[in-house]
Amino acid sequence: MKNTVILGALTVAGLAAGAASAATLDDVKARGNLNCGVSTGLTGFSAPDANGVWQGFDVAVCRAVAAAVLGDPMAVEFVSTTGQTRFTALASGEIDMLARNTTWTFSRDNDLKFEFVGVNYYDGQGFMIPKELGVSSAKELDGATVCIQTGTTTELNLADFFRVNNINYEPVPIETNAEAQQQYLAGACDVYTTDASGLAATRASFETPGDHVILPEIISKEPLGPLVRHGDNEWGDIARWTLNALIAAEEYGVTSANIEELSSAPTDNPEINRLLGTEGELGAMIGLEADWAKKAIMANGNYGEIFEKTIGENTPIGLSRGLNAQWTEGGLMYSPPFR
CATH class of the missing domain: 3.40.190.10 (Periplasmic binding protein-like II)
Structure with missing residues (x-):
């Protein structure tokens, strides 16, 4: 090994x-x-x-x-x-x-x-939320706390998206996907945003994947x-x-x-x-x-x-x-x- x-x-x-x-x-x-x-x-x-x-x-x-x-x-x-x-x-x-x-x-x-x-x-950047929040669009996330990995294009895209849509958010900086998962499941943030493929991979590791929704918006190009x-x-x-x-x-x-x-x-x-x-x-x-x-x-x-x-x-x-x-x-x- x-x-x-x-x-x-x-x-x-x-x-x-x-x-x-x-x-x-x-x-x-x-x-x-x-x-x-x-x-x-x-x-x-x-x-x-x-x-x-x-x-x-x-x-x-x-x-x-x-x-x-x-x-x-x-x-x-x-x-x-x-x-x-x-x-x-x-x-x-x-x-x-x-x-x-x-x-x-x-x-x-x-x-x-x-x-x-x-x-x-x-790929492209997306958003994942708990289904119980009842949100169907990323444009409804005004005031949300968002888990975001630092040092990534995701961080910059997030700022651009909220600015363009004239809504506010509170970032919760994290270093790794494991930390993001932990913080998100603990309720430290309302939303986790990263590449849509990463969201699918993260959700698949949850005990109850069906309790979480990936919103329809893809807000960037991520080759x-x-x-x-x-x-x-x-x-x-x-x-x-x-x-x-x-x-x-x-x-x-x-x-x-x-x-x-x-x-x-x-x-x-x-x-x-x-x-x-x-x-x-x-x-x-x-x-x-x-x-x-x-x-x-x-x-x-x-x-x-x-x-x-x-x-x-x-x-x-x-x-x-x-x-x-x-x-x-x-x-x-x-x-x-x-x-």
């Missing part, structure tokens, strides 16, 4: 430029494991199971990258981070990549000197995805194309059940052949073995398989694909060509 570290609060400013190494791939190979930043625990997305093994939708991205680079999806050291500590962890080099419900924004991309490698979940430091394009390419491999595999019908057969010899589909390394030299272009994408897909399945077994409609989280469906099914999930 890998040890889990919760980082203390540090200052991000000034760390990014000094910590960015142009040899992250070499460092990961020499170390023999990937240091991946995740949440402090969010059911379905990133949380340790009863045996202490990290599982979830975001965890699967970490394991796919570890499989692509090291050939072992379990060669990951998971580092728990909060909304306040996650960027310091990445900028300082404590972690090689961050894979936890983090929104791609202009300032994070540019001012903080990070590189988002794609979107693995298109969530993994990120790395600026300054190491090769490592960014590896993380980006590993995520793309999971998405492309679903589109092309490559699954955990048929991947061995499809990769045993070239198929009639050259895109599948290039993806799985039986044709072309894509692996060499990013410093990996020819079957790097095959290993990444085998770690947890393709994007759709990962979604369905961690947060999908048949799980306690119960999320529909929505915007996260493949582009061929009316969603936004789309990988550039493997060629």
Whole structure:
């Protein structure tokens, strides 16, 4: 079992430029494991199971990258981070990549000197309240106390929403989802606001989920995805194309059940052949073995398989694909060509 570290609060400013190494791939190979930043625990997305093994939708991205680079999806050291500590962890080099419900924004991309490698979940901010409050719209929350995680886009969106609607609120600052859950259930706040997927995950962990309602308003765009430091394009390419491999595999019908057969010899589909390394030299272009994408897909399945077994409609989280469906099914999930 890998040890889990919760980082203390540090200052991000000034760390990014000094910590960015142009040899992250070499460092990961020499170390023999990937240091991946995740949440402090969010059911379905990133949380340790009863045996202490990290599982979830975001965890699967970490394991796919570890499989692509090291050939072992379990060669990951998971580092728990909060909304306040996650960027310091990445900028300082404590972690090689961050894979936890983090929104791609202009300032994070540019001012903080990070590189988002794609979107693995298109989300938006919502509100959860106890059903007994009898509120049917977020616009009826004038004067409410609101649990909000500090250091997040959620905090800024909340202020904007209440300002635009000319209503007031009293913030109840919290650091982690566990703290938010505790405070919310204890009645310390009337409302909990975060990404709608996070609200669904949190509600699923309650003893009586049906006693709580997620209001209909979605007040923001929250494209969530993994990120790395600026300054190491090769490592960014590896993380980006590993995520793309999971998405492309679903589109092309490559699954955990048929991947061995499809990769045993070239198929009639050259895109599948290039993806799985039986044709072309894509692996060499990013410093990996020819079957790097095959290993990444085998770690947890393709994007759709990962979604369905961690947060999908048949799980306690119960999320529909929505915007996260493949582009061929009316969603936004789309990988550039493997060629």
